[in-house]
Amino acid sequence: MYKEILQNIDHVAIWPMISFFIFFSFFLCLLWWTFTVDRKYIRHMKEMPLENDKDNQLDLNA
Amino acid sequence: MELDKFSYDNKIVRAFIIVTVIFGLVGMLVGLTIAIQLFYPALNFDFQYTTFGRIRPLHTNAIIFAFVGNAMFAGVYYSMQRLLKTRMFSDTLSWIHFWGWQLIILAAAITLPLGITTSKEYAELEWPIDIAITLIWVVFGWNMIGTILKRRERHMYVAIWFYIATFVTVAVLHVVNSFEMPVNWLKSYSFYAGVQDALVQWWYGHNAVAFFLTTPFLGLMYYFLPKAANRPVYSYRLSIIHFWSLIFIYIWAGPHHLLYTALPDWAQSLGTVFSIMLIAPSWGGMINGLMTLRGAWDRVRENVVLKFMVVAVTAYGMATLEGPLLSLKNINAITHFTDWIVAHVHVGGLGWNGFLIFGILYWVVPKMWGTKIYSNQLANIHFWLGTLGIIFWALPMYVSGVVQSLMWKEFNPDGFLVYKNFLETTVQIIPLYMIRAVGGGLYLTGAILMTYNLIKTAYSGKFIADEPAEAAPLAAVPAATSGGWHHRVLESKPVLFTVLAFISILVGGIVEIIPTFLIKSNIPTIASVTPYSPLELHGRDIYIREGCVSCHSQMVRPFRSETERYGEYSKAGEYVYDHPFLWGSKRTGPDLHRISGKYSDSWHYNHMLAPDAVSTGSIMPAYPWLFEQSLDLEQTAPKIRALRKVGVPYAEGYEDTANEALMKQATTISENLNMEGIEVAPQTEIVALIAYLQRLGKDIKSEKVAER
Numbered sequence: 001m002y003k004e005i006l007q008n009i010d011h012v013a014i015w016p017m018i019s020f021f022i023f024f025s026f027f028l029c030l031l032w033w034t035f036t037v038d039r040k041y042i043r044h045m046k047e048m049p050l051e052n053d054k055d056n057q058l059d060l061n062a
Numbered sequence: 063m064e065l066d067k068f069s070y071d072n073k074i075v076r077a078f079i080i081v082t083v084i085f086g087l088v089g090m091l092v093g094l095t096i097a098i099q100l101f102y103p104a105l106n107f108d109f110q111y112t113t114f115g116r117i118r119p120l121h122t123n124a125i126i127f128a129f130v131g132n133a134m135f136a137g138v139y140y141s142m143q144r145l146l147k148t149r150m151f152s153d154t155l156s157w158i159h160f161w162g163w164q165l166i167i168l169a170a171a172i173t174l175p176l177g178i179t180t181s182k183e184y185a186e187l188e189w190p191i192d193i194a195i196t197l198i199w200v201v202f203g204w205n206m207i208g209t210i211l212k213r214r215e216r217h218m219y220v221a222i223w224f225y226i227a228t229f230v231t232v233a234v235l236h237v238v239n240s241f242e243m244p245v246n247w248l249k250s251y252s253f254y255a256g257v258q259d260a261l262v263q264w265w266y267g268h269n270a271v272a273f274f275l276t277t278p279f280l281g282l283m284y285y286f287l288p289k290a291a292n293r294p295v296y297s298y299r300l301s302i303i304h305f306w307s308l309i310f311i312y313i314w315a316g317p318h319h320l321l322y323t324a325l326p327d328w329a330q331s332l333g334t335v336f337s338i339m340l341i342a343p344s345w346g347g348m349i350n351g352l353m354t355l356r357g358a359w360d361r362v363r364e365n366v367v368l369k370f371m372v373v374a375v376t377a378y379g380m381a382t383l384e385g386p387l388l389s390l391k392n393i394n395a396i397t398h399f400t401d402w403i404v405a406h407v408h409v410g411g412l413g414w415n416g417f418l419i420f421g422i423l424y425w426v427v428p429k430m431w432g433t434k435i436y437s438n439q440l441a442n443i444h445f446w447l448g449t450l451g452i453i454f455w456a457l458p459m460y461v462s463g464v465v466q467s468l469m470w471k472e473f474n475p476d477g478f479l480v481y482k483n484f485l486e487t488t489v490q491i492i493p494l495y496m497i498r499a500v501g502g503g504l505y506l507t508g509a510i511l512m513t514y515n516l517i518k519t520a521y522s523g524k525f526i527a528d529e530p531a532e533a534a535p536l537a538a539v540p541a542a543t544s545g546g547w548h549h550r551v552l553e554s555k556p557v558l559f560t561v562l563a564f565i566s567i568l569v570g571g572i573v574e575i576i577p578t579f580l581i582k583s584n585i586p587t588i589a590s591v592t593p594y595s596p597l598e599l600h601g602r603d604i605y606i607r608e609g610c611v612s613c614h615s616q617m618v619r620p621f622r623s624e625t626e627r628y629g630e631y632s633k634a635g636e637y638v639y640d641h642p643f644l645w646g647s648k649r650t651g652p653d654l655h656r657i658s659g660k661y662s663d664s665w666h667y668n669h670m671l672a673p674d675a676v677s678t679g680s681i682m683p684a685y686p687w688l689f690e691q692s693l694d695l696e697q698t699a700p701k702i703r704a705l706r707k708v709g710v711p712y713a714e715g716y717e718d719t720a721n722e723a724l725m726k727q728a729t730t731i732s733e734n735l736n737m738e739g740i741e742v743a744p745q746t747e748i749v750a751l752i753a754y755l756q757r758l759g760k761d762i763k764s765e766k767v768a769e770r
Contacts, residue, residue, distance in 0.1 A: 019569065023310070030306055034299040041217075046294035048145060048219045049285045 066214065066535050069528035070143045072430050074156040076525065078136035079423065081164060082129060083513050086419070089124030090506045092117055097499040100650070101492045103674075103683045110687045111175040115609025119186045120174045125411060126184060126274065128167045133419040134278040135163070135202070138225050140426060141285040142209060145219045147533040151208025155201055162198035166191060177607035178248045182263045182642055184270050185239050189250045192240040199236065203229040210556040214533040218556065220301040224281030226560055227309045231273040231567045238571070239266035243641075243704045245697065249603070251704050256637025257324055258578055260645055261317065265571055268316035273567075275410065276378075277309065279418055283351050283375065286422050290367045296353035300346055308343040309563060311336050314570035318389035321398065322619040323645060324634040329574055330391075336570070337389035344382030351375040366441040370421030373449060377413025381406060396471075399615055399649040401491070402463030405456045412452045412505060420448065420512060427516050433523025440515045447508035454501030458494035466491050471623040479626055484652040489679045588635035591761045593710045594754070596724040599701055600693050601754025604747055605644070608685065615646035616655040616758065629656035629759065636762060639710050651682060656759035663731055664738040666752045688748040695721050695745070727753060 099105045099114050106113040139156065143149055150156050169191050173179070179186040187195070206229060210222065239262055241253035252259050288295050295301060317325060317333030352375055355362060362368045384406050388397055397403060428435050435441060469487040472480040481487050594602060605611070618624050620631040632655050637643055661669075665676065671689060673682040699717035706712045728744035731752055735742050742749060 023569070027306070027310075030303065034302050037299070042298050045217060045219060046288075046298050048215070048217075049141075049221075049288045050292070050294060 064534075065532040067530070067532045068149055069530050071139070071149050071153060071156065072525070072529055073527050074150070074153070074160060075136050075140045075426070076430060077160050078132050078139065079427065081167075082132040082136055082419065083423070083516065085124055085128030085132060085167065086416075086509055087506070087513065089121060089129045090502070090509055092121040092124060094499060094502045094506055096121055097495070097502050099683070100681055101495040101499070103681050106683050108684055108686055110177070110608075110685075113608070113683050113685075115612050115683075116175050116177055116179075116607075118609060118612045119179060119183075120171065122184060123170050123174065123186065124167075126270070127170070130275060130279075130411075130415045130419070131163065133415075133422070134228075134274075134282070135159070136426075137282040137286065137422055138206070138278065141221055141282065142206065142225065144531075145215065145222060145285065146209060146213035147215045147531065148209060148213050151205050151212060155205040155208070159198060159201045159205060162194065162201065166194050166198060169194070173248070177609075179606065179609065180242065180250065180252065180642060181606045181609070181611050181644065182239065182252065182259075183267050183647065185236075185263070185266060188248055189240070189242050189244055190247060192236070192242075195236060196233075196240075199229070199233055203233065207556060207560070214536050216536060218559070219285070220298070220305055221281035221285040223305050223559070223563075224277045224284070226556070227305070227563045227567070228273050228278045228281070230560055230564045231269060231277075231309070231313070234564075234567065234571070235266045235269050235273065239263060243708045245700045245704045249697075249701075251701075251708060252642035253708055254641070254643075255709065256640045256643050257326075257634045258575075259641065259643040260320055260323070260637075261325060261329065261575055261578055263643070264319035265313075265316035265575060268319055269313055269567075271407075271410070272312040272315075275415055276312075279415060280304075280308075280347055282422060283347075283371070283418065286418075286425060287351055287354055287371050287375070290365065290371060290421065290425050291355055291358055291361065293354065293358060296350050296356065300350045304343050304346045304350060306566070308340075308347065310566045310570075311339050311343060313567045314574065315340055315389070317574060318394070319647065320645075321389070321391050321394040322621070323617050324632050324637065326578065326634075329578065332574060334389050334391065337386045341383060341386050345379060348375055348379035348382070351378075366435075366438060366445055367421045367425045369442075369445050370417045370424065370448075373445075374414050374417035374421060377409050377417065377452070381410040381414060384409070395619075395621065396467045397463060398619075399647070400463035400467045401459040401494075402467075403648065405459035405463065408459070409452070409456050412448075412455060416505075417448065420444070420509075423512070423516060427519050428523070430529075431520050431523030431525050433519060436515050436518035436522055440511055444508040444511045444515070447504050447511070451501050451503075451505030451508060454504060455498055456501070458497040458501070462491040462494040462498075465494075470627070471621070473623070473626075479623065482627070484627070485677050485679055488650070488681060492681070586633070586635050587638065588633060588762065590764055591636055591638060593639045593705070593712060594757065595727055596698050596702065596720040597727045597750050597753045598757045599705075599754075600698070600724070600747075601750035601752070601757075602644075603701070604688065604751045605754055606642075610654075611644045611646045613646075613648065613650035613682075615649050615653045617645040618653055618655050624653070628653045630762060633762070636759075639705075641705060641708055641710070654755065654758055656763075658756045658758050658760040658763065662738075663734050663752050663756065664740055666755055667735055667740055667742070667748060670748060670751065685748075688751060689742070689746060691747045692743070692745045693724075693747060693750055695724070698724060 095105065095112075096114055096118050103114075110116070139150060166187075170187055173188060173191070174186060178188050180188060185192075206225060210218065210226075242250035243253060244250045254262050284295055284301060314336035315333055317329045318337045319333075321330050321334070323330075352372070355368070355372065362372055387393055388403070388406060424435060424441055466487045469481045469490060470484075474480050616632070618628045618630065618632045625631055636655075669676040670685045672684050673680040674684075698720045702712050702717040702720055725744060728749045731749050732742050732744040732746075735749075
């Protein structure tokens, strides 16, 4: 029965293509974003685990 | 700017740390016990509650859910508060989570040795416990999302992303795989049958490794490794790509556990393709971890915490390269069902999870007690014992896997199997089992040293229950450090983020699982396959209870070496009434899918009573209790009703006459045995088990006869 339902959807074959396209573009955008993102932001994120400890000294330049 | 003053809750972290250590020791001790049982079966004392099939799941559950699980919670509760600059959302929820989880572990420790099990690997716990797990998991997620919402840090560090993905995915996996029809309070049948059950189970099993043993620990790695090394992660950009690609790809790879089985070929191929793709994100993560130490490798020489972490990340890299390789069909043909797989998971378990946990504990305990580690030297000894333990554990098992597999497949020039008797291949690898137990012993000894060291450390300091902290409230923080509007939208809305992660992990599961349910041609039916008789059903439940599936597969793969040894290869249509499926994942003993008619009833009777007397050198334990205990006939009707509800075509009202049919079949077997001088009452459990074993593969054999 479910098979019938799937088959009766108009242009059902386009759905996997759309899904693929969505995912592929998601990853393209992700790559584009990671390469263009503000350095200040990256630096801020990187420091995050080290911030709380008073005895942890940052050596970002190392 | 006015700063909020608050404190971090260290008490909950301490509680999770204590149980991590306790259950780590227990889980490893059970592991060592079953490792020794494999060459010295008498170690179960002929006692049903300590026999291999029942305590092997106790070992896996204790390690995965009690040791690694509690360590995960300890690490998450510690790092999350600090990364989000806030106390946990609710202390009450934290403690409900803690005690609820420990009660679940207690329930597992009681039910598994009693033989109360669904038999699905890493999901053995019965349905009431499954419900409890769901509830407690929701409490954990609620507390986590609540904490994220009340954070004082605008941006979510990548570790938090891994925690969110863990929460969402484990919830989905657990719920979908645990669909089962209760028979009574302590027994249920899987909602799915045969091939479908196998696919759902390994989608679960594979992703339980991915999202319980891997993603939360990657999150912990991204937090604690920079902490221990005192330098930021190598590439934050890489960590973002690592995250999204890992969670998207991982979920598709489950079918690689079912290569060459009766699973439809397209699903197997998908599993392989995505497994190969997984190398990229996995190694991205490993490289990111190791490169964090660039220019600081001199510190690894002195710092025991870093030593543990470096080995952990290296083991992660090895296991995640090995996994995809094992997913290639040609390699899988040799390695599947052998000790190679056992070695593979232990490189991950002992190396990645174990060593990362040890590293974190050595770092976090002195911090929380405001002191230094009691003995660096002892910790170093632990490191070397652990490392040697892993080597002595894994290497013999790799050798064992290859040796046994090649022996299974060896033909002589006349075209006959050289080692026709399965036992010959077992006897060959027993010395390797002994070496493996030595490895396990070393590893456990190291963990005992750590326990002593951590206790001494705690006593030398003073516990900081509420660590004071201060931070600006979120509203006051300017958005100057943001990463652009699109990222702000994604990250500042944890709920949206959670939904996106949810979609990423859902797609793979849907694409692979649903067609197997919907498209009939994926599971061709076989006319001669009929539901189990009531007696066989009881026998099958004994097979499940005793954990026979731990050592015996019911899946003859389409290789000449297997059809020659066992008979006709297994077909999808043969399993349509198997709730749950019992394909198994390891052959410590031979496959049983074609066992019917191979031996007489009396052979099975004597073999179950004293395997070593029937097959000299056998490492199978004896099952004397099956000869004393009787079947609970009152359960026959509820069993039949439950199976009918999940689609087994027992006629309406059959449950009323089922026990008559049962007694008739049992009496035949008992008379059969009587003729060979064996006195046994028809209601004895062994009779049901013999009936089940004599049924395995019978349907398809009778079809062959009919064709002729």
